Amino acid sequence: MRGGRQRRGDRAREPGGVTTRFEEREGVGRIVIDRPDDRINALDPALVQSFGEAIRAARASGVKALIVTSAKKDNFVAGADLDFVRLATDPAPVIEALRAMQRVLDDLATLPATTVAAINGAALGGGCELALACDWRVAADSPAMRIGQPEVQLGLIPAAGGTQRLPRLVGVASALEMILASRRLTARRALRAGLVDEVVHPAALERAATDVARRRPKRKAQGGKTPAERAMTWLAPARRIAIDRARTKAIVESRGLYPAPLKAIEAIEVGLRDGMAAGLETEARLFAELATSDTAHQLIDLLLTTLRQRREAFDDLPAPRPVRLLGIVGAGFMGSGIAQAGAVAGMHVRLRDIDAPAVARGLKTATDLTADAARKGVFDRREAQRIVGRLSGAPDLSGFARADLVIEAVFEEIGLKRRVVSELEAVLRDDAVIASNTSALPIAEVARGARRPGRVVGMHFFSPVHRMPLLEVVAPANGDPAAVATAVAAGEAMGKTVIVVHDAPGFYTTRTLATMMGEAALLLEEGVRIDEVDEAMERFGWPVGPFRLMDEVGLVVGKHVADTVSAGRIGPTPRAVPLLVQAGLQGKRGGAGFYKYEGKKRTPNARVYELLGVSARPPHGDVVERLTLAFVNEAARCLDEGVLRSPAEGDLGAVLGLGFPPYLGGPFRYADANGEALRNSLRRLANALGERFTPADCLRDGRRFYQ
Structure with missing residues (x-):
């Protein structure tokens, strides 16, 4: 339609509160995405359906230029509706939903019109994939603007074409890095990476996007900005180098605990080797496998808990004073x-x-x-x-x-x-x-x-x-x-x-961490090797083992903290740290602690065993079990005593502050997942090692911390 006449009849309103409309003015079409009942545009089946209807209206109109934009002030499309994913138990409906999304974005990508995403705010996950299906991307230079594929951080992979279109746009090496690291790029960083084509002032966004749609042709993604990037993307021997390097790094960093990085690499590899159709089929199948796994559910729950905490942190508190x-x-x-x-x-x-x-x-x-x-x-x-x-x-x-x-x-x-x-x-x-x-x-x-x-x-x-x-x-x-x-x-x-x-000595985080470190020190006094303890906990998912962490913090500081927290400690007082401090050992900064440090080399310090008067022998029970249950039980005591306000805050504190393995969700989600088996293990350890392992009241009573 021409001459300033505007068509507003092509509007899809879903019962769930989704409105996506197609408009046309002076030969340029606009698809406006909106969930009027929500603060953000989250992708769910209703939004996908209404967006598909708007694309069909755009195709029928015959427009030669089309921009895709959002009705939200600072949000483009934030990604998938995570509640849909976290409740998934059967891969089949997940695959069906993904194929529907893939078909809609393929319809967008194959429109005869030049298509431009006008990105005014967060374009994450499915929002980034929607933008990738457009020919061009114009982004607002705004603090709210972030674009990327953060799915791996949630135990998932991009599955609406992200593993296929991103490497074809920015090159396989850059795409692997962005996806595996869950990068969220600012507008200017995305411009440098080739993920967006222009960055403009927010007030000029629609005008700039319209101008791009009018004057630029449709295009095929080139596989990178430079000849070297394109060669690595399209030439099989070069591509294999990039993929093998990424796979090796992912195996080391994930320690076999997080399957998503390797699944993402597989989907990218299949798509570039066998074609986009095969790649789309692979990413949907692999996403569904991950979406129904305990790991993804725990990571998604952790994110949702983090988002809720931004509101709930103020529970029972008055209005804050401004801090200028x-x-x-x-x-x-x-x-x-x-x-x-x-x-x-x-x-x-x-x-x-x-x-x-x-x-x-x-x-x-x-x-x-x-x-x-x-x-x-x-x-x-x-x-x-x-x-x-x-x-x-x-x-x-x-x-x-x-x-x-x-x-x-x-x-x-x-x-x-x-x-x-x-x-x-x-x-x-x-x-x-x-x-x-x-x-x-x-x-x-x-x-x-x-x-x-x-x-x-x-x-x-x-x-x-x-x-x-x-x-x-x-x-x-x-x-x-x-x-x-x-x-x-x-x-x-x-x-x-x-x-x-x-308020209490050690609060929550230091108290639980000190309890676990104290148990590690008791294992050492029994003759368990320093490196055996650290390696076991790192394999379990902690970023570093307890003895490495004590060396990093410094033994003098560690002794001071242990002295503060020990007032309420149940069980024997570990001797290791006081003995090492008395002997002049300081930790990493001083060149020696539980380990000796020579340049970048780190080796267990044999002098520690001499000071303690022990020789190596097998541990009493499993190292990981003892340290993990010591931590979980102390966290539960903090809840019993009112140090913690809620299990959710306990899980967030443990994972975000201390490095408790994220795939386990935190000590309280871990307790829920293990239930009676955890209580039986605590009782067994209490019988063998003493009352410090007697289950905390809330654990003994079989309380469930989450519904």
């Missing part, structure tokens, strides 16, 4: 990391340490973190400059009088932390919040002697701050709920998943 100026006391690696996270969140940050050189080092660390993120495409150069511009510092408390929140990140020593609180109270407003970044010291003890102890809370960040997604906020018994809410809001503004726990 954030103060940080302690400009070491942790303090400077928190400072950078605050500046990224839009806060002005004032950093303080004992002297000007220490402050300068902290500011440089925060600046370097920002520059590194900009190089990776997380921010553009101008935004990086604005972030750094929000950072300042001094060797005194000048500038702190206006602070809304101050986080102390000084050494883990109670007297020092109390002095910092006292100094801060002398300059801060009465309504300013003071937070301690302690990992173990009870907040009530840190606040002892304070004029207003109720405004002192815990904000336990995890190192390195810029990578670790968790923040553990500690609410003291007589704390001000508004102070707790302010800490939660500040953490969420920094992009953290926040759990709120009640």
Whole structure:
């Protein structure tokens, strides 16, 4: 239709609240995707059906140019409806749904019109695959804009053409890296990768997309931007090198625990070798296998729990106070990391340490973190400059009088932390919040002697701050709920998943981790080899074993934490760490701890066995069983005692903060999955090793933590 007349009759409204409409104006068609009853456009069978009807309307109209856009302000298509996947038990209906989606996107890809995706926000999973089915992609230069295939992170693979169209667009090597690492690219990073073709101001998005649709022809994907990329994609010997390299890396990194990376590689390999039709059939079949697996269900549940926690973290809390100026006391690696996270969140940050050189080092660390993120495409150069511009510092408390929140990140020593609180109270407003970044010291003890102890809370960040997604906020018994809410809001503004726990030595995360490490030390005292323990736990899915982790943290710090947490410990006190510290061993930084470090080489330290007076012998029971059940049982005790508010927060804290194997879902999902067998194992270990393995009340009573 011509001359400015607009056709709005081709509209598909589904009972589930999905509206997708086709419009035509001055020879250019528009397909507008919308779920009016939802904040985002999530792909489900109803949306796929209505989108297919809109494509058929576009084909019937005869338009030569078509843009695909979203009615949402900052969301294109966010991906599949995960509830549909997490409830899947039979592969057949999953395959049927995927084939329907594949047919619809094939209809889009084969339209005679030049098609352009106008991407205004998140285009993840199926949203990215929808964009890939268009000839061209124009993206808004917006903080909300992210594009990619994150399915592997959920134990799945792209299955609406993502394993087929992405390598044909950006090249097989780049596609493998994006898919296996679950990359979510900003607009400018996607432009550099060849995933999008233009990046424009959000206000100019539709105009730019319309212009591209009018003036550019349809095109076939080339398999990469450069001749080398195209050769690797299309020449079998070169492609085999890229695929074999990716497969070897995936086997090492997944440790056989996560099948999705190898399935993604298989689908890509089949499609490039045997053609797209074979590849589409393969990705649908493999996706269905994965979608009905326990691993995918646990990973999806973990993601959904994380998303819910953004709302539920504020349960029973009042409105937070705004944080415009954030103060940080302690400009070491942790303090400077928190400072950078605050500046990224839009806060002005004032950093303080004992002297000007220490402050300068902290500011440089925060600046370097920002520059590194900009190089990776997380921010553009101008935004990086604005972030750094929000950072300042001094060797005194000048500038702190206006602070809304101050986080102390000084050494883990109670007297020092109390002095910092006292100094801060002398300059801060009465309504300013003071937070301690302690990992173990009870907040009530840190606040002892304070004029207003109720405004002192815990904000336990995890190192390195810029990578670790968790923040553990500690609410003291007589704390001000508004102070707790302010800490939660500040953490969420920094992009953290926040759990709120009640005050106790070690809180939740440090207490459970220390319990598992203590059990590892007891195994060592029985003569079990250091490397045997670490390798067993790493094979089980922990990022590093307990002895490697103790060396990384530092044995002096580890002893201090163990001393703090041991007040409520059940069972024997491990001797290993105190003996090593007494002997002058410090851990990795000092060159020797449980291991000896020479350059990049790491070997078990034979001196440890001598200090303990033990020789290697088989362990009493399975190493993984003892350490895992020690952790799970202590997590359950934290729930019994009210340290944890919910099993969900316990699972998030364990997985996101400590590295509990994600495929198990967390200690409480693990307990649900193993039920009576877990209780019987605890009773058996209690009979053999003592009361520390006596099941916690909620485990003994057979409580189910999730429905």
